[in-house]
Structures are given as C-alpha cells and as structure tokens.
Amino acid sequence: MNMNNLFLKGTKFAVFSVCVVMMALGKEVQAQSPVSFQAKAGVGIASFWGKNTEGKAKFAYKAGAGMDYAFNKVWSLQPSLNFVSKGYKEEEAGIGKASMNELYLELPIMVAACLNFTKNSGLLLSAGPYVAYGIGGKTSVVVEKKIPTIVGFETVEDEYKLGTFGHIDDGKMGNKRFDAGVGLSITYENRNIILGLESQLGLINVNDKLKEVAEFTGLDDFAAKNISAFVTIGYKF
Numbered sequence: 001m002n003m004n005n006l007f008l009k010g011t012k013f014a015v016f017s018v019c020v021v022m023m024a025l026g027k028e029v030q031a032q033s034p035v036s037f038q039a040k041a042g043v044g045i046a047s048f049w050g051k052n053t054e055g056k057a058k059f060a061y062k063a064g065a066g067m068d069y070a071f072n073k074v075w076s077l078q079p080s081l082n083f084v085s086k087g088y089k090e091e092e093a094g095i096g097k098a099s100m101n102e103l104y105l106e107l108p109i110m111v112a113a114c115l116n117f118t119k120n121s122g123l124l125l126s127a128g129p130y131v132a133y134g135i136g137g138k139t140s141v142v143v144e145k146k147i148p149t150i151v152g153f154e155t156v157e158d159e160y161k162l163g164t165f166g167h168i169d170d171g172k173m174g175n176k177r178f179d180a181g182v183g184l185s186i187t188y189e190n191r192n193i194i195l196g197l198e199s200q201l202g203l204i205n206v207n208d209k210l211k212e213v214a215e216f217t218g219l220d221d222f223a224a225k226n227i228s229a230f231v232t233i234g235y236k237f
Helices: 002-030 208-216
Strands: 035-049 057-071 075-092 096-114 119-136 138-149 152-163 178-190 193-202 224-236
Touching: 035 138, 035 193, 057 096, 057 224, 075 119, 075 224, 096 178
Parallel strands: 035 075
Antiparallel strands: 035 057, 035 224, 057 075, 075 096, 096 119, 096 138, 119 178, 138 152, 178 193, 193 224
16 A cells, blocks of 8 residues: 555656656747747838829838747848738829828738847847738829809819729729838837837839829829838737
8 A cells, every 4th residue: 555655656756747847848948949929010101102203191000910030149030911001192282182092911021130238138120022912992082173153263072982902994093902122120129029110112113004194194204102111019929
C-alpha cells in the first residue's frame, strides 16, 4: 500500500514536472519567435495628385491587421491586409462640386528598420509597395444651374450619385478597381502599443475616362493618382 502511494506520488510529481518544463519551453519559444501580429486603425486625408490635378483633400480612414517577421534585431518584413477609404473632392464656383469616395482592400508589403530605444520601445522606419482592389464607394456630383426668374437668376443644384468603380456605360464613374503604389511610414512602439504616421503615393491613373474628358477640354497629360496620409494606433500581439 505504501509502495502504491509512493508510486502515485512519484507519478504525479513527474507529470507536474513535465508540464512545468513544457510551459517554460513554450514561453521561451514564443519569446524567441520572429513572428508577431498587429491590428491597427487610423484616420487621415486623401486626394489626387498628378499633372493638371487640383483636387482638395477629403477625410479618409483605414483599419487592418498584419504580420511582422523579424530577420534580426533591426530588419523585418511587414505584410498586412487593410480596408482603406480614399478619394478626393473638388469645388468650382458657378459650376458645381464633386466628392469621390473609393473603398479598397489593400495589401502593402513593407520592409522595416528598427531603432531600439530600450528593451521594450523603439522607432520603425518602413517603406515598400502596395497593391489594392476597389470594392465599393460612391461619387456625388452637384451641378449648379442658373434659372431665370422675374427678379433675376436663381441658382438651382442638381445632385447625381453613382458608383465609383465600374464601367461608365453601366452608369458608374469608371474608376479602375486595381491600384498600386508605394508607401512610407514611421512608427513608435512601446511594448504592445503602436503609434504611427503613414503616407501612400499611388502610381496608377485612377480613371482613363476622366483623362479623356480633361484632354478634350484642353488639359493635356491629365493623370489623377491616389495620395493619402494617416495617423494610426494599434496593438501588437
């Protein structure tokens, strides 16, 4: 009986010891893992850039999640998937105004260099390409008309709303769904908290039909491309 009790106690001790060792090893492996994950969101401004493009900045936002693969203490690779709002707005006195909203699923692949301040904090400088696919958004156009009345002219506004992406023959604005460009960011990390400034420069003309209309009116080499900047906050897992 005593031998059985001794055997049971020894077995329990062995199982407990193995569990403790496995937990310790698991924590060590996790601590040494080069892979981490992050989720972040942000707000900012977006517009168009390019020759003969004079769009004003509009409110923009983004949210997404990504991975950080550390090659060493300095260099890492940061792919992510984001939901992003971009676009532009424009207003011309006596003619009307327009506001274009573009919603993208975006895949940036950034290469980051880390400048460590302490063991748990540092500054990351990142750069890399991105590709995006337009999934939605509306464009609002308000046209001003002057209607003669018995006391002069009265300004009347006609508003039109149409989908941003899709063929213009189908009643859409005609923006291309595919977009691509380059991104830059500077990020401060303190333990699990991430604060960042991000900017993106599109390299693809967003709408060939707008280019044709602009060239018809005398604006040669019109090329509207996306440009945006965000302030972001996130959490690192």
